[in-house]
Amino acid sequence: MVFFVIRRLLAIGVMLVVTSVVTFLLFFAAPTDPAALTCGRECTPDLIDANRHAMGLDKPIHVQYGDFVKGLFAGRDFPDDPVQKAQAPETIVHCEAPCLGYSFLRQAPVTELVTQALPVTVSLAAGAFVLWMLIGVLAGCVAALYKGRWLDRLIVGGALLGYSLPTFFIGLLLLTFVSIRWAILPIPSYTPFLDNPLQWAAGLVMPWTALAVVFAAAYVRLTRAYMIESLSEDYVRTARAKGVREPRVIVKHGLRVALTPIVTMAGLDLGGLLGGMVVTEQVFGFNGLGKLAVQSVTNVDLPTIVAVVLVAAAAYTIANLVVDILYGVIDPRVRLK
Amino acid sequence: MTSTPPVAAVSQTAPEGGSDQAKTAIHGRSRGQLALARLRRDKVTLTALVICAALLLVAAISPVLSHWGVIDPLRNNPHLVTEVGSLPNGPGGGMSWQHWMGVEPGTGRDLLSRIVAGLTISLTVAVLASLLTVVMGTCLGIIAGISKGKTDWAISRLMDIVLSFPQLLMLLSLAPILVGVMHQRLHLPEGTPSQIGFMVLVLGCFGWPQIARIVRGQVLSLREQEFIEAARSLGARRAQLYFKEILPHLWAPILVYVTLVMPQYIAAEATLGFLGVGIQAPTPSLGSLLNDSVTYAVVDPAYFIFPGATLAVVVLAFNLLGDGLRDVLDPKGGTRA
Numbered sequence A: 001m002v003f004f005v006i007r008r009l010l011a012i013g014v015m016l017v018v019t020s021v022v023t024f025l026l027f028f029a030a031p032t033d034p035a036a037l038t039c040g041r042e043c044t045p046d047l048i049d050a051n052r053h054a055m056g057l058d059k060p061i062h063v064q065y066g067d068f069v070k071g072l073f074a075g076r077d078f079p080d081d082p083v084q085k086a087q088a089p090e091t092i093v094h095c096e097a098p099c100l101g102y103s104f105l106r107q108a109p110v111t112e113l114v115t116q117a118l119p120v121t122v123s124l125a126a127g128a129f130v131l132w133m134l135i136g137v138l139a140g141c142v143a144a145l146y147k148g149r150w151l152d153r154l155i156v157g158g159a160l161l162g163y164s165l166p167t168f169f170i171g172l173l174l175l176t177f178v179s180i181r182w183a184i185l186p187i188p189s190y191t192p193f194l195d196n197p198l199q200w201a202a203g204l205v206m207p208w209t210a211l212a213v214v215f216a217a218a219y220v221r222l223t224r225a226y227m228i229e230s231l232s233e234d235y236v237r238t239a240r241a242k243g244v245r246e247p248r249v250i251v252k253h254g255l256r257v258a259l260t261p262i263v264t265m266a267g268l269d270l271g272g273l274l275g276g277m278v279v280t281e282q283v284f285g286f287n288g289l290g291k292l293a294v295q296s297v298t299n300v301d302l303p304t305i306v307a308v309v310l311v312a313a314a315a316y317t318i319a320n321l322v323v324d325i326l327y328g329v330i331d332p333r334v335r336l337k
Numbered sequence B: 001m002t003s004t005p006p007v008a009a010v011s012q013t014a015p016e017g018g019s020d021q022a023k024t025a026i027h028g029r030s031r032g033q034l035a036l037a038r039l040r041r042d043k044v045t046l047t048a049l050v051i052c053a054a055l056l057l058v059a060a061i062s063p064v065l066s067h068w069g070v071i072d073p074l075r076n077n078p079h080l081v082t083e084v085g086s087l088p089n090g091p092g093g094g095m096s097w098q099h100w101m102g103v104e105p106g107t108g109r110d111l112l113s114r115i116v117a118g119l120t121i122s123l124t125v126a127v128l129a130s131l132l133t134v135v136m137g138t139c140l141g142i143i144a145g146i147s148k149g150k151t152d153w154a155i156s157r158l159m160d161i162v163l164s165f166p167q168l169l170m171l172l173s174l175a176p177i178l179v180g181v182m183h184q185r186l187h188l189p190e191g192t193p194s195q196i197g198f199m200v201l202v203l204g205c206f207g208w209p210q211i212a213r214i215v216r217g218q219v220l221s222l223r224e225q226e227f228i229e230a231a232r233s234l235g236a237r238r239a240q241l242y243f244k245e246i247l248p249h250l251w252a253p254i255l256v257y258v259t260l261v262m263p264q265y266i267a268a269e270a271t272l273g274f275l276g277v278g279i280q281a282p283t284p285s286l287g288s289l290l291n292d293s294v295t296y297a298v299v300d301p302a303y304f305i306f307p308g309a310t311l312a313v314v315v316l317a318f319n320l321l322g323d324g325l326r327d328v329l330d331p332k333g334g335t336r337a
Helices: A002-028 A043-053 A061-074 A082-087 A108-145 A150-163 A167-181 A197-231 A234-241 A247-274 A280-282 A289-298 A302-330 A331-336 B033-039 B043-068 B111-146 B151-164 B167-184 B192-222 B227-234 B237-275 B286-296 B301-329
Strands: A077-080 A092-094
Touching: A002 A061, A002 A302, A002 B151, A002 B167, A061 A077, A061 B167, A108 A150, A108 A197, A108 A247, A108 A280, A108 A289, A108 A302, A150 A197, A150 B043, A150 B301, A167 A197, A167 A280, A167 B237, A167 B286, A167 B301, A197 A247, A197 A280, A234 A247, A247 A302, A280 A289, A280 B167, A280 B237, A289 A302, A289 B167, A302 B151, A302 B167, B033 B043, B033 B111, B033 B301, B043 B111, B043 B301, B111 B151, B111 B192, B111 B301, B151 B192, B167 B192, B192 B237, B227 B237, B237 B286, B237 B301, B286 B301
Parallel strands: none
Antiparallel strands: A077 A092
16 A cells, blocks of 8 residues: 555656646747736836846746746745855845745745745635435435436436536526525635634535535436445445344445545545636635736746646546545545555 | 436337327337437427527527628627616616617627627537537447457556546646647647637536446447348458447447536536636626626626526526437437436
């Protein structure tokens, strides 16, 4: 097991390097000149050149990538110029160790921007995840147990409808009617969990619902399909024949088997969610990673875009690892291999 | 799951159902005939098929309709929007016999016309992107599946890397760069064609790994079968092996995948439009219509609900069709939801 985890960790390290190189090439080798966008109307060629030097964009692309990696582990200076540092240290901006870059448009280190946005996105993702797993797996089990009857059809039909509605449509409908027209729930807003957990949950309940409707639908379908399959196995009949109680049969013999594909999908969805929260954050006006990305795209703030894409890709890759390790916990056969 | 009307077990030789029951007791039928017989009994899928065909037809002829003046997506009707804040006169966003879905606030353009014209753009994006996805995925999947060793390894790792990129985030962040590239390098006309080109390219380039995985899996089992060995021993060249021997066995999963990826891409176009990086106004598409209507969601909900509901119906119809086709073409499989 330890060897397995180490090997997976190495593979993930390689993946992250490749991902970052590709992202870097895609954005910094692009025809747009990020330096030209750093100053507004008062731009002069000299100023652009100075900014290009300050951002380190005057170096070849592989050196830029090296600087980026160095910044990640050791921190870096903008501009990275020892002569200038010796003469006028106050003109140098130092970026602390996990340095994802420096946003000249916002005049702030990107790491700071990301760490500010992350709790919002994680709150959104965590609550929605719990909600949709509960609804999805429960409804999927019920549908499988009532297969072919009206309750099953109702659940399956509802799931298909939920699956077909885009997140922003559900979100805007909820926002317009539930919160503005009928004023049932407060207008969503973010309060840090540690400040006031109740207010935190109250402000987030609507985005959680909007996300959960779409995602739960997929889990209903998945759980139902695998439960029907596992409940028709011979060992389930054996368990029933030897007098095991029905709830135990369903959970221990049925759901346990169906859990492997569900966990796979859950892990990947949760990992992908950090990058997929764009729409929800935009609809409800939360300042999370997604909104940061949208704003950076609108302003062509390249360092921030690259950082957000990398963070999202890293989250997805790490989720992959967690899924792999969880396999071993759920399915003992994987451990033996 | 959608074909809950029970699909009786159909064996290759059993006489069963339909017109040819009267002739003989036992006769063989091809896989296509079997699938067609199953499709005829599946009312839900048939309905979805009719709706999808109708939508594609409407989308295809809408430029003609617009030419004849049946629909007029760009004509302003200022006399219909004289309420406070240029809201449409009358209830339901100005619904009337001339304007079945009401008119746009501000301009008074006919909403139904804009939705019909928008369908053309949205479906163009979805169809082209699906084609690119399937062609790339199938080719790479076949190559990976049939060649052992390094090529297979390289393609599989490429899939992992592409899958680890957050697709929506990439679409969003590459938008300003790639729309420019489309115009400058590929000489697509500025505006809508460049935006369509960009969406097709990015959706295709980030969407192919899923179908490639499915195809690779199929090819891995196909290539061990005798007819491939026979073809090889008869001196078939590689291209012949790929496309003449293997490809015909893959049409069922490919067809199912296309119908399932279409609704995803329709929704993706709408989502991008909503985020403001897709097709831009005044060209109507489901995305740009929704983007325009978001600001009116509270004061004129009809303007927001009609395009949203259209989007939901389109996505739902294609999802139902895809699910149904999977059951029809592969009644035993299809446990994956």
